[in-house]
Amino acid sequence: MNEPLSKDAVAHIARLARLELGEAELSRFAGQLSAVLEHVEAIQRLDTAEVPPTSHPFELVNVLRDDERSACLPREAVLAAAPAAQDGRFRVPRILGEAP
Amino acid sequence: MSRYTITGETGEWEIVVGLEVHCELLTKTKLFCGCPNAFGDEPNTNVCPVCLGLPGSLPVLNRRAVEMAMAIGTALGCEIRPSSFHRKNYFYPDMPKDYQVTQYDEPLNVEGRLTLVDGTPIGIVRAHMEEDTGKTTHMGGDGRIHGADYSLVDYNRSGVPLVEIVSAPDLRSPEQARSYVSELRAILVATGASDGRMEEGSLRVDANVSVRRFGGEEFGTRCEIKNLNSLRSLVRAIEYESRRQVELLERGGSVDQETRHWNEVEGRTSSMRSKEEAYDYRYFPEPDLVPLAPPAEWIAEVVAKLGLMPAQRRERLASLLGESSEAIEEQVATVIDLGLDDLVVATIASGADSRLVMARAANEAAQQPDAARQLDPERFGELIGLEAAGTLSATQAKAVLGELLTNGGRPADIADRLGFKALASDELGAVIDAVIAANPGEWDRYVGGDDKVAQFLLGKVMRETKGRANGKLVAEALASRRG
Amino acid sequence: MSETEAFAGGALAIAARVRSGELSARVVTEAALEEIAASEPLLHCFNTITAERALAAADAVDAKVLAGEDPGPLAGVPVALKDNLCTRGVPTTCSSRILEGWRPPYDATVVARLSAAGAVSVGKTNLDEFAMGSSTETSATGPTRNPWDPARVPGGSSGGSAAAVAAGLVPLALGSDTGGSIRQPAALCGVVGLKPTYGLVSRYGLVAFASSLDQIGPFALTLADAAATLQVIAGHDERDSTSLAHPVADLATELRRGVEGLRVGVVADFLSEASGSCAAAVRQAADALADAGALVKEVAIPELLHGLSAYYLIAPAEASSNLARYDGVRYGLRVDGDDVQEMNARTRSAGFGDEVKRRIMLGTYVLSAGYYDAYYAQAQRVRTVILRSFARAYEDCDVLLAPTTPSVAFPIGAKTADPLEMYLSDLFTIPTNLAGHPALSVPFALGEEGLPVGVQVLAPALGEGPMLRAGAALEAVAAPGARGPVRPQLGGPLAGVAR
């Protein structure tokens, strides 16, 4: 039996997923996610020791393209979609840490 | 190489370094789309739905990138294996999908080895494929990330193919780390997969550094240092970071496993962790790509196309040159660095004097490497032959070579055109006799055993012949006349 | 010309008349646009109606006909596109606030192929936000209503497409099916819904929900129309690495082949899980196929019931990653913050609805350190178990017969409070997606409250041929009135047009 998800655990997941959740949401999600996890728990009891995982429905391999140019998008179109742009680039608020 | 240690207050410490080198591949297009893989274009002009991560777009793998990755693997003695791509999930504004497509538990190349120039073998754990991120510019403050007001993002680099080469923690000094990167760079350039330019970011090095008591077996906690964009930074950062860790440990503290940023100006590393940030990459198989299982014939094709690696080139030259010296090693390094060793080898093979070929290649030809790479070994051999036979003096030979590289032609014709008429030996004999006759005092002193005077006499002969005489032959003639 | 006349006979009939010059594409398009506008206040099938573009496209078709050029197999047929298919210059919202205002700079492959075939796109249909749902209630633009009973859901997530076809607003629509999102609403709305083999139709330009499960397919009133649409959109696309290189069978021929000798297995395990009318419809369907010469038997594939659990681990996991890109940096909504992390989090919290947040959270959790093996990896192994058990069943069956849904359309709001209850709506459709197989829902009977009931035909990978053969046999004997168009309670120009 899996432990139900605590509010703290939900808050941690929310941080990983870049979601800002209020107290009420945290509690609600904790309950709902716990219920789903409890339901899916049945498959954890299936004996799959000898079963390999499937991540693609079919066993295609080596799908490749030639190293050839194709058209780029016009920069105006690209930046027109941006919530904020400056000097031909996308503008974002300050970044607190380097990329990991 | 003597052991590198850090002397602390409580004893000797040893450093353990492993390097992760990201190498941008010289493909025409990006890893998963047909946008140009180019450096220095106007921001956000080399982008499309795929490399911008627009909703609905899908990746398709670049065949040439795979070939280059396999070439790198082969050059590093790796086993090429069936592999797959995963998604590495984390949020960062330079990453359009907020995940990086990379190879995780099934990398393309595994278990290789790089031998340093001094013979030390360094293990290669893996060399896997992944996509590059965009580029962020920090605005306001002093242009660095901390204190910046906001940032601007350019996605031209997003999706450029990378191979990440991960070494084993086998390096034991900053100097070894430098030597590893320098040799790796030469290998990458030799495969044709990389231009090896660290300053442009096409080669980027991260260093995992830890320390332990000298002679210890267990590894200490490591820190990963980023932003090492020159060999000098690499050495300084490892020196700084290892000393920092030693001081920390000796004060009774402990090293946190973390990523640290090298600040070139301040000469120190600092923690990159930001408040409350949690990382957990949640790798899982990339469902939009299918596995990569290069068939044996494809691998064989790539291997067959691979030229000689720097170590093989060094060996090849060394065996042609016979015994070695520091000066010769330097010439060998220069010639290989500039890609002139094929010329040298072919010229020597045509029968030319090996030392002379090497000297002219490493000194004069090296001034114009682009032209020198086009030089016909037969012509180069002719020139060396004229010099070796004394038909041309060293000065004349250099002048002819310069002309040969700039305008081409036959060395003998060039020499004629420059007025470098070969000096007949009877003509030379007459000049020498005249010089002796005109300087009886000096001649007597020379005959009396004062060797220093030879230089004076030789100079006179050279002046008389307007430099057309071969100095070696003149010296020999003077000596034989002395009896 | 009235709408009923213009639409008579469905998509292929319209195309035939437009191609012959007997009917103009403009007239058909105008009729469709009129119907859509009139129905919108009640049904809300559409997020965006592209009247001008549609008329221009129709005129282009008419011009081709006039010039004696081939206007394509779907010439002049109005088609509605699920609003998670990218359309160049036309808003593509996924019914989410987070994509508000975004106009893709490119067309999805299916959109380009439909338009090349002469079909006229009239607009973008409503869906559960990012296709996450089974009722079209999680849409940020409000729910779509079931034309059979506007107090009920049309199913989901392609509810707008299903309802638009069911209400006779368009003869054709495209949807996407990740866990049943074409078949389930097709069943609840009394129309044909077809989910092709994974990789048969390019996903390029389909905004991803769960990439290893998503597949685009058609809604239509007849099987022949659905098959003709599939014929147009199927086929290899070099922009989708998972696109199959396999040539597409001639589906129209398959439709006419009959079921003589076709081996049909009835999935017994599902019957006990379905409501009275849904289970009964499958039994009737089995009898009808046997009468038509098929070899029918019951098969037990209990492993399929584990599909739901595996799905609710795999799909959210992939979704959590696919939806990370909605971060306020490059397109769509941004809610400002003091730093980029805060901006990301505020944007995503304001832009995503509850169901999307739940699935992102669930997916993030099952992939996170320490839980991957117990949840995600185990679900992938169960996926293998399901593939194997299907393979066993198909050793002596050509197709399988099952209910599409556990019940008929439920009232709006009935399941919104309990996500798990909602998830169970897809119990019978999910295994097909996990296996990458094709499946079809045929409107077959009328059930509780006179609402439509669908029967599902499942087939192995690339088994579209036998699947359509069985489907055609069922279509031939379906209860009169079990399929659309249906127009109850519609006001305006539609009043009185109902059958």
Ligand SMILES: [Mg+2]
């Ligand atoms: Mg990496």
Ligand SMILES: [Zn+2]
């Ligand atoms: Zn691109």
